[in-house]
Amino acid sequence: MTTETEIYEGSGNVFADIGLKDADELFARAQIGVEVLKILKDRKLKQREIAALLAVKQSEVSHLLNGRFSRFSEGKLLAFLKKLDRQVMLVINQPENRHGISVSL
Numbered sequence: 324m325t326t327e328t329e330i331y332e333g334s335g336n337v338f339a340d341i342g343l344k345d346a347d348e349l350f351a352r353a354q355i356g357v358e359v360l361k362i363l364k365d366r367k368l369k370q371r372e373i374a375a376l377l378a379v380k381q382s383e384v385s386h387l388l389n390g391r392f393s394r395f396s397e398g399k400l401l402a403f404l405k406k407l408d409r410q411v412m413l414v415i416n417q418p419e420n421r422h423g424i425s426v427s428l
Contacts, residue, residue, distance in 0.1 A: 349393060355400040356392030362407045363388070377403050 331340075338353075339346035363373055370388070374381045386394045387403075395403075404411050 348397070351397055352392045352395065352400060355397060355404070356387070356390065356395070358409075359387065359400060359403045359407065360390065362404075362409070377406055 333340050336346055336350045338349040343349060368376070370381050370384045373384045373387075377384070379387075383394070392400065401411055
């Protein structure tokens, strides 16, 4: 007996794909959080060193290192990037218009 598996193409935002109401916000936090996490892992710091560097409690560092980015606001995660000597640039794009042309502001 063969069972067929249904496959769905994702939108690129897993939070939207599973129907969460704040999907865009959660996705933004995840993207920023992953960048913070990459930097911290590259630096091979201990949790207490990370806590001092980011000016947070060690329990918050634990949440961060475990990928619980929803516990932090986008602003807090962006502030972490600044403390990690990263420049953040915000790019705002208008969705493709009805003629299929992408417009950048």
